[in-house]
Amino acid sequence: MSKTVGDSSMNDAKKFTALVVDDTAIIRNIEEMLLNSKGFKTKVVENGQEAVNTFIEGNSFDVIIMDMEMPIMDGIQETKELRAMGVKGLIFGVTNSESKSYIQAFVEVGLDEYFPKPLDFVKIDNILKRLEK
Numbered sequence: 001m002s003k004t005v006g007d008s009s010m011n012d013a014k015k016f017t018a019l020v021v022d023d024t025a026i027i028r029n030i031e032e033m034l035l036n037s038k039g040f041k042t043k044v045v046e047n048g049q050e051a052v053n054t055f056i057e058g059n060s061f062d063v064i065i066m067d068m069e070m071p072i073m074d075g076i077q078e079t080k081e082l083r084a085m086g087v088k089g090l091i092f093g094v095t096n097s098e099s100k101s102y103i104q105a106f107v108e109v110g111l112d113e114y115f116p117k118p119l120d121f122v123k124i125d126n127i128l129k130r131l132e133k
Helices: 007-013 025-037 048-056 075-084 100-108 121-131
Strands: 017-021 041-045 063-067 090-095 113-116
Touching: 017 025, 017 048, 025 041, 025 063, 025 121, 041 048, 048 063, 048 075, 063 075, 075 090, 075 100, 090 100, 090 121, 100 113, 113 121
Parallel strands: 017 041, 017 063, 063 090, 090 113
Antiparallel strands: none
16 A cells, blocks of 8 residues: 555554544544544544533543534534633634634634634644644
8 A cells, every 4th residue: 555645644643532523424524534544543523512521521632623613512612611621632623614703713712723624634734743742
């Protein structure tokens, strides 16, 4: 099997875990596939409340990839709650929204970085670089 561009970090990422939070099944599947291809161990949930419950159950993750707009609990409220719970993992927000004020509100509650959708290998490599510091 030949390596493709961007696979150099694959072995290093095996130690990292990621939680994918998105209400759209196809987006969850794509993000999980991208992260797994880089060696991440992943868990996926459909909304912010499920993510909060995952942490309440005692789970922890190096990275959280979170949609901003979701039913039940959106990414802004979820980020706020996770940070209030003491969650230290990197939280990366993803959205299709172009509303600068909404994205700014997302960042202000504790987001580490925002990415416009869709997530891709370049963005995953940027996440890896942040983790490897």
